[in-house]
Each structure stands twice: as C-alpha cells, then as structure tokens.
Amino acid sequence: MAITYDYIDDYLYRIAQPRDLLLQKMEEEADTGAVPIIGPLVGRLLYNLARSSQSKNILEIGTAIGYSGIWLGRAVAPKGLVTTIDKDPERIKRAEKNIAEAKLQKIIKVLKGDALHILPTLKDEYDLVFLDSDKDIYLDAFKLSVKKLRKGGLFIADNTLWGGDVAKGGKSELTQTMIKFNKEVSGYPGMSTVIVPLRDGVLVGLKE
Numbered sequence: 001m002a003i004t005y006d007y008i009d010d011y012l013y014r015i016a017q018p019r020d021l022l023l024q025k026m027e028e029e030a031d032t033g034a035v036p037i038i039g040p041l042v043g044r045l046l047y048n049l050a051r052s053s054q055s056k057n058i059l060e061i062g063t064a065i066g067y068s069g070i071w072l073g074r075a076v077a078p079k080g081l082v083t084t085i086d087k088d089p090e091r092i093k094r095a096e097k098n099i100a101e102a103k104l105q106k107i108i109k110v111l112k113g114d115a116l117h118i119l120p121t122l123k124d125e126y127d128l129v130f131l132d133s134d135k136d137i138y139l140d141a142f143k144l145s146v147k148k149l150r151k152g153g154l155f156i157a158d159n160t161l162w163g164g165d166v167a168k169g170g171k172s173e174l175t176q177t178m179i180k181f182n183k184e185v186s187g188y189p190g191m192s193t194v195i196v197p198l199r200d201g202v203l204v205g206l207k208e
Contacts, residue, residue, distance in 0.1 A: 003164045003197060016040055022101055026067045035065055035091065038132065038158055042199050043071040046130065046156065049204065050075035053154055055127035060084035061115045061141050062133030066095030066108070072130065073104040082108045083124070085115045086133075119144035126150065132158040135174050138181045146188065146207065153207050155191070157181075161201025 019027075019040055030037040038046070050058060050072055056079065058072050063086035072082045082104075086092050092112055099108050111118050116137055129145045131138060138157065149155055160182055161167060165175040185205060186193045193205040 003161050003200060012041055016044065019043075022098070023067070023070070026065060026070075026098055029065060029094075030067065033065075037064055037067040038071075039199055042158060042202055043068060045196070045198060045202060047071045047075045049154055049156065050128055053128060053152075055154070056080040057124055057126050058082045058128045058130065059122070059124075059126040059145060059148065060130045060132075061119075061145060062086060062131065063095045063110060064091055064132070066098040066102075068130060068132060069095065069108050070099065070102045070104060072128075073099070073102065073107040077104065077107050080107065083111060083122070083126075084108060085111045085113070085118050087112065087114050116140055116144065119148070122148055124148065126153060128154045128156065130156045130158075135159065135162075135177055135181075138177065139184060142181070142185055142188075146191070149207050151207055155185070155203075155205040155207065157185070157203040159200045160195050160203040161197065163200060166201075 046068060056076055058076060060069055060082060063069060063084040069082055069084045076082060092110055096110060099105060115133060126148050127150060129149050131141055146155060160178060162175055162178045166179050190208050191205045192208055193203060196202045196204060
C-alpha cells in the first residue's frame with residue numbers, strides 16, 4: 001500500500017539508486033506471489049538508519065521472503081548480526097534461499113516460530129528493532145522488543161499509516177489496531193518518535 005500521490009511515487013522511484021538483480025528479483029517475486037515487502041524506498045531508509053546509527057545487532061520481527069533482512073544484513077556486514085523471526089514455514093524456506101543467494105547466511109539468523117513466544121527468550125540487547133509482521137501482534141511485539149533495545153537504539157515499524165486509514169480515523173479492526181499502536185508507541189516513556197509518510201508510513205522511534 002502507498003499513501004502518497006502516484007506522481008510523487010513515480011519520481012521517487014525514478015531517482016532511487018539502482019538495486020542489484022537479487023533485490024529486483026525479490027520485488028518481482030513478492031508482486032507475483034502476493035507477499036508484502038517494504039520495497040526499495042523503505043529498504044534504502046532502513047539501510048541508511050542502520051548504517052548511520054552504527055547498528056551491529058539488529059532484531060527483525062517478520063521475515064517474509066527476506067527482503068528487508070537483506071537490506072539490514074548488508075548494512076551491518078561484515079561483522080554485525082540480524083536476528084529475524086517468522087512463523088510461516090513456506091516463507092522461511094524462500095527467505096533462507098534468498099539470504100543464501102545474498103551470501104548473508106553468517107549475518108542473518110532466522111528463528112522459526114511465534115514472535116510473541118520467542119521474544120521473551122532472547123538474551124541479547126539490540127541496536128535496532130524492525131517490526132513488520134501481523135498487525136494484530138504489533139503492540140505486544142513492541143512491548144516485548146523495546147525491553148531488548150539499548151538506550152540510543154532505534155525502533156522502526158512499517159505500515160503505520162495503513163493506507164492512510166489511520167489518519168482518517170477508520171473503524172475497521174486493523175485500522176483501530178494501528179491507531180492504538182501509534183498512540184501507545186508515541187506516548188511510551190523515553191521514546192522519541194516520528195512517522196515518516198513514505199510508502200505506507202514508517203514509524204521511527206529513538207529510545208532515549
């Protein structure tokens with residue numbers, strides 16, 4: 001989903017730096033297989049945020065086919081680590097294939113299972129957390145993962161404007177879920193947040 005005007009999106013894609021063949025192939029794979037991915041614009045934003053914050057240990061909630069994980073993995077390579085969680089066996093299989101093709105098997109570790117069950121078991125402290133999973137677990141996933149985020153670390157979540165419906169006060173269950181999520185994260189003590197109106201809305205929070 002996108003919330004900007006088509007001509008703005010067209011311009012942003014025109015001036016975007018080129019992606020390699022693997023990322024382009026994954027974008028086509030997502031389109032044909034109806035798998036939601038962040039796309040190249042948000043991918044570049046994630047890469048830049050991870051690099052500029054000098055993140056070395058990243059937690060991703062929602063692997064899908066590995067697209068965002070590869071952007072993050074390249075940002076922390078060669079000595080960093082991305083831990084990514086997903087419960088869909090078919091998507092995990094596709095993600096691991098793509099990660100191997102990107103030669104990031106030593107950088108990206110895939111954990112298979114329910115994120116809400118796995119998160120409490122993690123012992124590491126993370127420099128950056130990226131959330132892009134089922135929306136009905138967003139708030140619980142935030143509450144669990146923010147405890148693992150270091151002071152000065154970044155919490156990033158995709159789809160936070162939900163096609164613009166959150167700004168319109170939409171009444172659907174998922175829209176209301178995202179409205180509540182945005183409100184709680186923005187009001188979380190010690191968290192400085194902003195929603196970037198790129199593609200479907202990207203929330204970026206700094207844990208102060």
